[in-house]
Amino acid sequence: MKHSYADYIPALKAMSDETRLRIIDMLSCGEMCACEILEEFSISQSTLSYHMKILSESGLVNAVRDGAWMRYTLNKEKTDELKTFFACITSDKEDCACKTYKNKRSSSKCC
Amino acid sequence: MKHSYADYIPALKAMSDETRLRIIDMLSCGEMCACEILEEFSISQSTLSYHMKILSESGLVNAVRDGAWMRYTLNKEKTDELKTFFACITSDKEDCACKTYKNKRSSSKCC
DNA sequence: AAATCACATTGACAACTATCGATATGTTCG
DNA sequence: CGAACATATCGATAGTTGTCAATGTGATTT
Numbered sequence: 001m002k003h004s005y006a007d008y009i010p011a012l013k014a015m016s017d018e019t020r021l022r023i024i025d026m027l028s029c030g031e032m033c034a035c036e037i038l039e040e041f042s043i044s045q046s047t048l049s050y051h052m053k054i055l056s057e058s059g060l061v062n063a064v065r066d067g068a069w070m071r072y073t074l075n076k077e078k079t080d081e082l083k084t085f086f087a088c089i090t091s092d093k094e095d096c097a098c099k100t101y102k103n104k105r106s107s108s109k110c111c
Numbered sequence: 112m113k114h115s116y117a118d119y120i121p122a123l124k125a126m127s128d129e130t131r132l133r134i135i136d137m138l139s140c141g142e143m144c145a146c147e148i149l150e151e152f153s154i155s156q157s158t159l160s161y162h163m164k165i166l167s168e169s170g171l172v173n174a175v176r177d178g179a180w181m182r183y184t185l186n187k188e189k190t191d192e193l194k195t196f197f198a199c200i201t202s203d204k205e206d207c208a209c210k211t212y213k214n215k216r217s218s219s220k221c222c
Numbered sequence: 223a224a225a226t227c228a229c230a231t232t233g234a235c236a237a238c239t240a241t242c243g244a245t246a247t248g249t250t251c252g
Numbered sequence: 253c254g255a256a257c258a259t260a261t262c263g264a265t266a267g268t269t270g271t272c273a274a275t276g277t278g279a280t281t282t
Contacts, residue, residue: 005132012127017240021116021123025200034259047241049260054239068249068258079201086197089136090190128270145229158271160230179228179279224282231276239268246261252254 008085011078014058019043020051027061027074034070119196122189125169130154131162138172138185145181 014020019041026032026040038048052072055061059078064071125131130152137143137151149159163183166172170189175182 005129005136008132009127009129012123012132013239016120016123016127018116018120019240021119021200025116028201029203035257043240044242045259046243046261050240053260065248065259070259074201076201079197083194083197083201086190086194089132090139090185090187090194092140124269130270146227154270155272156229157231157273161270164230176229176278181229225280226282227278227280229277229279232274234273235271237269237271239266241265241267243264244262246259248257248259250255250257252256 008082010058011060011082014054014060017051020055023051023055023072024060024074027072031071031073033066033072037072119193121169122171122193125165125171128162128165131166134162134166134183135171135185138183142182142184144177144183148183 015024022040023037026037034048034052037052038045041048052061052063052070055072056063060075060082062073062075064073126135133151134148137148145159145163148163149156152159163172163174163181166183167174171186171193173184173186175184
């Protein structure tokens with residue numbers, strides 16, 4: 001399975017911020033709306049909106065408008081995809097790019 | 112198991128860059144030295160050194176000096192830890208902070 | 223000891239990020 | 253319709269990031 005590293009960068013960037021990580025955790029048990037999330041932080045409403053946009057655009061979080069509210073849920077497909085990707089790049093595998101380096105290495109000494 | 116979100120930020124930040132993601136993938140099949148890694152990129156030596164420092168300090172990568180060379184390997188303990196953390200914050204769980212929000216919600220309407 | 227090789231550090235800089243207050247947009251309710 | 257509420261966008265700003273060339277440091281070789 002071919003994956004492009006760049007495809008995962010937005011989700012990984014989205015996860016590399018403590019506020020957003022906490023939001024992901026909050027959403028792991030179910031749906032929450034923006035104002036509920038906001039209550040748990042001491043950040044401004046505009047800042048939360050900024051973070052929610054990053055989370056939505058990364059695909060990690062589904063955003064659905066419900067009247068005046070926004071309802072957020074975790075996108076399990078995306079988190080599973082990310083899990084798979086992470087498992088893939090951190091484990092030895094047959095079709096891995098690094099096999100090329102290994103072959104190179106076996107035929108010539110390091111550096 | 113209590114986890115502090117902040118503990119995982121350095122590793123997640125380290126992973127949210129395409130160059131570093133490729134390096135992690137390269138190391139997933141085994142050890143490589145800096146000059147070998149450098150060959151696969153069109154970046155300067157100082158830039159690679161900068162990235163390797165971020166990867167080492169995040170704990171994702173072990174750096175060992177071997178004479179004039181630096182030998183890098185993936186830290187499987189750390190990647191496993193990150194896998195566990197990721198699984199944890201993306202799945203429903205008993206001791207989760209979001210249970211609090213749920214309780215709040217069930218006793219009062221949203222917002 | 224001097225030259226060379228492998229890697230790290232520094233200083234500079236452009237690009238990006240997180241944050242806020244202010245303001246705009248869209249929704250609901252009286 | 254107009255007020256109040258929920259969220260988004262804008263402009264400003266301080267801090268962070270990725271990059272390079274130049275230089276420093278430590279190891280190896282001659």
